[in-house]
Structures are given as C-alpha cells and as structure tokens.
Amino acid sequence: MYQQAAWDITLLLSLFIIFVFLFVFARSDKKVDYTGIQKKGYFIRNIWFILVCLSLLTTSLFTLKQLPYHRAAAKGTPVDVDVTAMQFGFEISKDTFKVGDYIAFHVTSKDVNHGFGLYDDKMNIVAQTQAMPQYTNTVYYQFTKPGTYSILCLEYCGAAHHIMKREIIVNE
Ligand SMILES: [Cu+2]
Known part of the structure; x- marks a missing residue:
C-alpha cells in the first residue's frame, strides 16, 4: 500500500x-x-x-528489462524461501543450501520494520532488502561460495535489535 x-x-x-x-x-x-x-x-x-x-x-x-540485474545474470528458476522478521529474530523456511542454488528470499515482518541483510562468512554483505509488516519484498541471490552465511537486521527495531541473527549453511 x-x-x-x-x-x-x-x-x-x-x-x-x-x-x-x-x-x-x-x-x-x-x-x-x-x-x-x-x-x-x-x-x-x-x-x-x-x-x-x-x-x-x-x-x-x-x-x-533486465532489472534486477543479478536476477538476469543468474541461472535457472529460483527456489522460494520465506523469511519472516520479528522482534527479535528471523523465521526462515529453509536454512541449508548448496553452492549454485539460486534463491528468491520472500521477506516480510510480523511486527515493525526490520532489515534483511545477507552476509557471507567474511561478513561482507551480499544481498539486502527491507522486512516490512504487511508487505513482502523479494530479493534474489545465487550462492557462489560455501560457508556459513548470516542474516542480520539492518534497521534499528528495538532494545534487542543487535541479537537478531540467523545462520544459513551453504555446502559444496
Ligand atoms: Cu530488527
């Protein structure tokens, strides 16, 4: 809206x-x-x-026509993964992937605005979008390296904002 x-x-x-x-x-x-x-x-x-x-x-x-560019560059049909942010954590429908997996993260929030920041194992951000109540944002990402990825909140959302972290495993 x-x-x-x-x-x-x-x-x-x-x-x-x-x-x-x-x-x-x-x-x-x-x-x-x-x-x-x-x-x-x-x-x-x-x-x-x-x-x-x-x-x-x-x-x-x-x-x-090619927007978003990373989506145009990726190969195959994306796997749908639902992510729900809330005070203070993330629910995710799937958290183990393989290298090459092309994911459509459908991100929403149960309460207030949060951020969805996807970080690789060196803590470099690789994808991000807003997690908004009553709205779903989709961000596409293709895993190219194995490792432990993290989802962190990028929007100050309350007293325990800093503990919002969820790990994702990407295998070879
Ligand atoms: Cu938050």
Missing part, C-alpha cells in the same frame, strides 16, 4: 517535471528571431535535446 502510494507520488511528480519541461520547450522559440546566430544555437540545442532523449530512451529500453 505504501509502496503503491510512493510510486503514485513519484509518477505524479515526474509528470509535473515533464510538463514544466514541455512548457519551457514550447516557449523557448519565442525569442529566436532577433539574431541568426541565436537561431543556429537553438537549432543545435534542439537536435542535441532529441539526441539525448533518444539515447536515454534506447538505453532505458535495453537496461530496464
């Missing part, structure tokens, strides 16, 4: 900015007549504007 509202507001503001640009663009040719040089300048600027728009559009068409 909140995500939908955020999206709607972003869309409205974007449309407003587009409107402002179109308005300025429509009025930008009003003063062209007074010198030939300026006319030429405006012509070049318009061509440049169209080129920039076209390249932006083309780049967007080719790159947005």
